[in-house]
Amino acid sequence: MKSMQAILLRTNFNxxxxxxxxxFLIFWGLYFSKAFLMPIAMGGVIATLFLPFCKxxxxxxxxxxxxxxISIFIIMVFIxxxxxxxxxQISEFANDFTLIKQKAIEKSVYFQQYxxxxxxxxxxxxxxxxxxxxxxxxxxTQMALELLKYVFANLILVLAYVFLILYxxxxxxxxxxxxxxxxxxxxxxxxxxxxxxxxxxxxxxxAKIIVCLWLMYGIGFGILGVxxxxxxxxxxxxxxxxxxxxNIAGTTLTVLVAAMHGAGVPLLVGIKxxxxxxxxxxxxxxxxxxxxxxxxxxxxxxxxxxVLGQLVWGIPGIILAIPITAMLKIVFDHIExxxxxxxxxxxxxxxxxxxxxxxxxxxxxx
Numbered sequence: 104m105k106s107m108q109a110i111l112l113r114t115n116f117n118x119x120x121x122x123x124x125x126x127f128l129i130f131w132g133l134y135f136s137k138a139f140l141m142p143i144a145m146g147g148v149i150a151t152l153f154l155p156f157c158k159x160x161x162x163x164x165x166x167x168x169x170x171x172x173i174s175i176f177i178i179m180v181f182i183x184x185x186x187x188x189x190x191x192q193i194s195e196f197a198n199d200f201t202l203i204k205q206k207a208i209e210k211s212v213y214f215q216q217y218x219x220x221x222x223x224x225x226x227x228x229x230x231x232x233x234x235x236x237x238x239x240x241x242x243x244t245q246m247a248l249e250l251l252k253y254v255f256a257n258l259i260l261v262l263a264y265v266f267l268i269l270y271x272x273x274x275x276x277x278x279x280x281x282x283x284x285x286x287x288x289x290x291x292x293x294x295x296x297x298x299x300x301x302x303x304x305x306x307x308x309x310a311k312i313i314v315c316l317w318l319m320y321g322i323g324f325g326i327l328g329v330x331x332x333x334x335x336x337x338x339x340x341x342x343x344x345x346x347x348x349x350n351i352a353g354t355t356l357t358v359l360v361a362a363m364h365g366a367g368v369p370l371l372v373g374i375k376x377x378x379x380x381x382x383x384x385x386x387x388x389x390x391x392x393x394x395x396x397x398x399x400x401x402x403x404x405x406x407x408x409x410v411l412g413q414l415v416w417g418i419p420g421i422i423l424a425i426p427i428t429a430m431l432k433i434v435f436d437h438i439e440x441x442x443x444x445x446x447x448x449x450x451x452x453x454x455x456x457x458x459x460x461x462x463x464x465x466x467x468x469x
Contacts, residue, residue, distance in 0.1 A: 145422075324377065335360075400432065412424030
């Protein structure tokens with residue numbers, strides 16, 4: 104009996120080791136294949152947004168190439184609009200940069216004096232600790248140019264993949280279906296439909312939530328009298344791309360800049376209150392209503408997905424982490440041996456309560 108238990112334990116231990124080794128190899132491969140896989144993944148997720156439009160164009164007997172080209176045009180118009188809006192606000196914010204820099208110097212002197220008084224660390228010692236090599240203007244310009252070249256090159260590649268995936272979507276779908284046995288073709292079609300649906304739902308829902316956040320933060324910061332409130336409203340909304348962390352970072356930056364502008368305690372408390380109200384509305388009303396029941400990932404694995412996405416693919420990995428995890432969950436839920444993993448990353452009771460609360464709100468308006 105004991106020998107049988109020992110064999111079972113050894114078998115389970117070997118299975119765990121093999122699983123961990125497989126996961127390590129997968130993430131190692133993803134990390135070193137970033138330049139190749141990241142644009143394809145980004146293009147694939149974005150392409151799901153335009154599948155309903157392309158199907159509509161097919162019904163109108165229009166060529167697939169025309170539908171794909173119109174989709175690319177819409178993406179470029181959207182990116183240009185967001186870039187212009189954000190660039191305009193950055194230029195407005197840059198006008199106050201000198202004042203902010205002066206206020207930051209004044210605050211740093213105050214904090215140095217505070218540290219000297221309460222911790223006994225001399226000013227010279229503090230200066231040595233904080234001393235860093237200041238980058239020259241030419242080096243900063245060179246870094247900015249390299250970053251722009253990298254972004255532009257990847258953007259062109261992503262747009263090319265979006266076009267090709269939309270153009271060859273039926274061919275790719277048939278390829279995936281042919282990978283499964285004949286008796287599982289219908290099930291595979293359901294999986295393909297569900298995975299593309301959840302990516303659409305997440306990206307469209309995220310866009311709607313960002314617009315709602317722009318309005319709520321803009322109205323709230325405007326009423327409070329926050330300087331450059333439109334810039335900070337746009338920033339806090341766009342940072343929603345990074346769940347949990349993004350809004351905190353945006354609001355913290357708003358508080359710091361407002362403090363450097365000489366804002367009093369009531370204004371700073373007001374900014375935090377606006378953040379709390381917006382987060383309540385977002386978490387209990389907007390997300391359950393807009394994102395829908397298919398994007399069911401609990402907060403713990405949302406954070407895990409974001410961290411892994413950042414480690415593997417950097418900022419693009421953060422953007423892709425949630426839709427890819429939601430798509431993987433659907434795949435896990437349709438494979439018997441992987442169902443426990445789908446359950447592990449799925450929603451918890453708190454999220455179900457939020458969805459019930461949102462239903463009550465929806466019925467209220469009806």
